[in-house]
Amino acid sequence: MGAEFVALSLPPILIGTLAALACALPGNFLVLRRQSLVGDAISHVVLPGIVVAFLVTGQVSAWPMMLGAAAAAVVSVALIEGIRRLGRVDAGAAMGVTFTAMFAFGVLLLEQSDTSGVHLDVEHALYGNLESLIWLDAVGWSSLLDPAALSGLPHELERMAIVFVLTLAFVVVLWRPLVLSTFDEGYARSLGLPVATLGLGLVIVAAITAVAAFDAVGSIIVIAMFICPPAAARLMTNQLVHQVLWSLVFAAISAVLGYVLAGYGPLWIGLPNTVSAAGMIATVSGLILAICAVAGPQRRA
Amino acid sequence: MLAEALLLQLGYNATLVTFGATALGVAAGATGAFLFLRKRSLVSDAVSHATLPGLALAFLIMVALGGEGRSLLGLMAGSALSAAAGLWCVSALSRHTRVPEDAAIGAVLSVFFGFGVVLLTVIQSVPLGRQAGLEGFLLGSTAGMLFADAVIIAVGGLAVLAAVLVLRRPLTVVAFDPGFGETQGLRVARIDAALMLLVMAVTVVGLKIVGLILIVAMLIIPAVTARFWTNQASSVVLLAGFFGGLAGYVGAATSAIAPDLPTGPIIVLTSFVLFALSMACAPERGVLAALLRHRRFERLVHLRQGLLAMAQGQHVYEARTRRLLRGQGFMRPDGVPTESGKGEAARVLRDEARWQVVRASAHLSELAVRDDGLTPTEDVLTADQIAEVDRRLGTPEAV
Missing domain, CATH: 1.10.3470.10 (ABC transporter involved in vitamin B12 uptake, BtuC)
Known part of the structure; x- marks a missing residue:
């Protein structure tokens, strides 16, 4: 059990947990700012960017795809703003036009180009492939102390760890301005805080997180983790610090429990195959939200 | 096919x-x-x-x-x-x-x-x-x-x-x-x-x-x-x-x-093309219409400022203003005002003067908010009010 667990389950659990934590952190502010659907929009629009990056470079590698995804995110922000201003329509509708059109374009590109030889398809974009992020060099728990084996860890682990540290630093360093501009924008502006820049910075951090997590774990987890843990945490407490901590706890529980239920749950009830870990993680986070909505101490408006 | x-x-x-x-x-x-x-x-x-x-x-x-x-x-x-x-x-x-x-x-x-x-x-x-x-x-x-x-x-x-x-x-x-x-x-x-x-x-x-x-x-x-x-x-x-x-x-x-193409994206992209065309071409709200409106506005501002400068005997240097004034027949190629240009300049200067009176007037000053630098007083004031303003201004002077 030990060796197999370390090689097959530990890396996906860690990557899933880091992705969940990295999304839940900025998610707290997005939920409070009524921008929850930013994560949804981003994870749809990055698809054409990733496909174009693949078509240009001809290979599935991390950096070009991140660049492509970032470019697509910038294009979509410009489109949303343009549609909102020129058409004088509400932000929700402008977002709806942009993310569906860009996703459709991405799907069409993907279906038109020959990607059969590589691991790139719509299903992968949606559910990710957490189960495949295994650590072949591991022979047991002792491998955690073996530098040679450690270098064989999936790169996604390293990337998600960096992104998590980045979001953590963003939130910790800019805590006060972020809180002020989230709760009372007018007051924050009167203090001379760059409110618009802060808002943009938050969206950029969310986008970086979404793009990094998207590649590793798929867009369902990204959208669920931006929203469910912070929303559930909001029903637990009135203190923002406590809310953020609760959201991290909920995110970690969702990732670990979701992975374990997906990987081992079916075996316990006698089914032969595992089920989608990404889907199960999202489901667990939804159950946590449901429990908080029924029993959370601060659930009332 | x-x-x-x-x-x-x-x-x-x-x-x-x-x-x-x-x-x-x-x-x-x-x-x-x-x-x-x-x-x-x-x-x-x-x-x-x-x-x-x-x-x-x-x-x-x-x-x-x-x-x-x-x-x-x-x-x-x-x-x-x-x-x-x-x-x-x-x-x-x-x-x-x-x-x-x-x-x-x-x-x-x-x-x-x-x-x-x-x-x-x-x-x-x-x-x-x-x-x-x-x-x-x-x-x-x-x-x-x-x-x-x-x-x-x-x-x-x-x-x-x-x-x-x-x-x-x-x-x-x-x-x-x-x-x-x-x-x-x-x-x-x-x-x-x-x-x-x-x-x-x-x-x-x-x-x-x-x-x-x-x-x-x-x-x-x-x-x-x-x-x-x-x-x-x-x-x-x-x-x-x-x-x-x-x-x-x-x-x-x-x-x-094209059986290998999923239907959904094609319908969505068709819809998006219709959207993009509308955003570009719709009258009033479209991008093209807005650009044209902006050009027309710029043209009005240039013409009016040029005419005001001419009315005050100043030389007009700005190339686009000169081009517009010449196009309207208000200015000769060497920069000298034509007869119709002089008349129009006098009219614009008179209009500016009227606005000044309106602003200073006790009972008309509320109308001064309509002065955006382009609207002629005739569009805002009644004939009676204009006559009153003109009485205060005295006789018009030629440029």
Whole structure:
């Protein structure tokens, strides 16, 4: 059990947990700012960017795809703003036009180009492939102390760890301005805080997180983790610090429990195959939200 | 080939599907317009993603009962039930807890979709599961559709369209002014519920053609497109229906000739092209119209400033101003004012002077807010008031 667990389950659990934590952190502010659907929009629009990056470079590698995804995110922000201003329509509708059109374009590109030889398809974009992020060099728990084996860890682990540290630093360093501009924008502006820049910075951090997590774990987890843990945490407490901590706890529980239920749950009830870990993680986070909505101490408006 | 497809000559099934997609497009466009006017476009995103678990459960139940699990009607019934559950969750979360509506939408769409994905992987492991083709419901596919399914889609599209037509009056009233609707004896909550039922119907009928990820585009894009062409609520609905129908027709017909292309993205991109054309070309609200308006405004400012400079005997240096003045015959190529230029300059200078009097006047100064540097006093003041202002100014002087 030990060796197999370390090689097959530990890396996906860690990557899933880091992705969940990295999304839940900025998610707290997005939920409070009524921008929850930013994560949804981003994870749809990055698809054409990733496909174009693949078509240009001809290979599935991390950096070009991140660049492509970032470019697509910038294009979509410009489109949303343009549609909102020129058409004088509400932000929700402008977002709806942009993310569906860009996703459709991405799907069409993907279906038109020959990607059969590589691991790139719509299903992968949606559910990710957490189960495949295994650590072949591991022979047991002792491998955690073996530098040679450690270098064989999936790169996604390293990337998600960096992104998590980045979001953590963003939130910790800019805590006060972020809180002020989230709760009372007018007051924050009167203090001379760059409110618009802060808002943009938050969206950029969310986008970086979404793009990094998207590649590793798929867009369902990204959208669920931006929203469910912070929303559930909001029903637990009135203190923002406590809310953020609760959201991290909920995110970690969702990732670990979701992975374990997906990987081992079916075996316990006698089914032969595992089920989608990404889907199960999202489901667990939804159950946590449901429990908080029924029993959370601060659930009332 | 494309012409044949557009003229519906690619066989009975393709024709039926195109017909159904057109009817559905009209219904979706109109329904979406009501949603858009209520500013609830994105609720439909939660509804459509929430269909996935119902779809998968319906398949599993039908297989457990000994069927093949592919009956479109059964799958549609399952997806409708889970869409309703998703909708109930959104409204329960946003009404009874302090989770804001957008977070409730995002939570429901991701969690239901995630659970649906879990069920899809369960289906992969049951017998018959691999041939279920449920993935086709994610992005839509019309290739190899059964005749019976095509009939269901055509009839379903027409039924939704009929329902929209029947409900159009109360929906318009509530979308435009819920308060007024209430005074007319309409139950706003019920009509909102009816609107959500229509959204669900569009989603369920559209699942097979457009797919559940992109069906929301059929509800949103035509309404936003229509908004560029008109300011009237009822025309938004009509136009949105038209654009939606056009996109459904062109998209479904086009995809009939390319079986390896998923239908959903083609319909969505057709819709987006219509949107982009409208945004560029619509009169009044379009980008081109706005650019032309801006040019005309600049021209007026340049002309007026140039004439004022001429009136005060100053030389005009700015190249564009000179070009405009020459074009109007107010200035000779060497920069000397022509006779008509002198007359016009005197008129503009007089106008400026009148505005100064208006601003200083005790009883006319309220009108001075209309002075944007371009509006002639004749447009704002009555003849009597102008005569009064001119009395105070004295006789006009020639330039």
